[in-house]
Amino acid sequence: MKVWFIGSLIALAFAVVGCSNNTVSRSLVHRSAVGALGPYSGSVTSDNLVFVSGKIGKRGGSFAVEVNTAIDAVEEELARSGVTLADAISVTVYLTDLELYGEFNSIYASRFHQPYPARACVEVSRLPGEARVEIQVIAKSQ
Numbered sequence: 001m002k003v004w005f006i007g008s009l010i011a012l013a014f015a016v017v018g019c020s021n022n023t024v025s026r027s028l029v030h031r032s033a034v035g036a037l038g039p040y041s042g043s044v045t046s047d048n049l050v051f052v053s054g055k056i057g058k059r060g061g062s063f064a065v066e067v068n069t070a071i072d073a074v075e076e077e078l079a080r081s082g083v084t085l086a087d088a089i090s091v092t093v094y095l096t097d098l099e100l101y102g103e104f105n106s107i108y109a110s111r112f113h114q115p116y117p118a119r120a121c122v123e124v125s126r127l128p129g130e131a132r133v134e135i136q137v138i139a140k141s142q
Contacts, residue, residue, distance in 0.1 A: 031080050037128045043077050050081045050139040054094065056131035063100055063132060067107045070135050083139045088117040090138040097132065098123045104133065 033042035033053060043052045055077065057069030075085055091112070095104060101121065109116075117137075127134050 029081075031077070043081060045081050045141065048141050050078060050083055050087075050137075050141055052077045052137040052139070054092075054134040054136040056127060056129055056134050059129060059131055063103055064107060066131065067104055067133055068111070070131075070133055071107070071111045074135050074137050078137065078139055081139075081141055083141050085112055087139040087141065088112065088137050089140050091117050091119045092136040093119065093121040094124045094127060094134040094136075095121060095132065096124060096127055100132065 027047050029045040030041040031043045031045075033040055040053050043050055045051075052074055055070050055073035057066040057071075057073060059066060071085070078084060078087065093104065093108075095101065104121075
């Protein structure tokens with residue numbers, strides 16, 4: 001009786017752990033990072049959330065072009081998951097110069113609409129590819 005009971009508990013524990021691991025692994029979708037400057041996914045979907053890796057824009061021109069093309073890259077990555085900028089719930093912005101904050105906000109407000117997602121903006125010393133802005137997004141899928 002004791003052996004059967006202990007065996008049943010062990011089998012149940014393996015079944016619960018196995019189901020939990022299988023559920024988690026099936027709910028994750030990794031999308032490759034096209035043209036990435038490092039080893040990471042372009043985005044990962046987990047259940048109804050889409051996590052977009054930081055995107056940079058076209059460098060070497062005006063800051064406005066760099067910001068708009070970074071937002072374009074975010075928008076393209078979101079589209080791969082069937083969502084849009086309107087589905088963004090959190091945005092993290094990295095700027096190499098907070099003096100550009102006002103210009104960034106003007107462009108951001110023209111691309112992300114009210115109600116705006118939660119947002120953090122931080123100044124960093126450098127970004128990959130000598131970018132001046134990098135934008136990371138978490139969005140909700142339907």
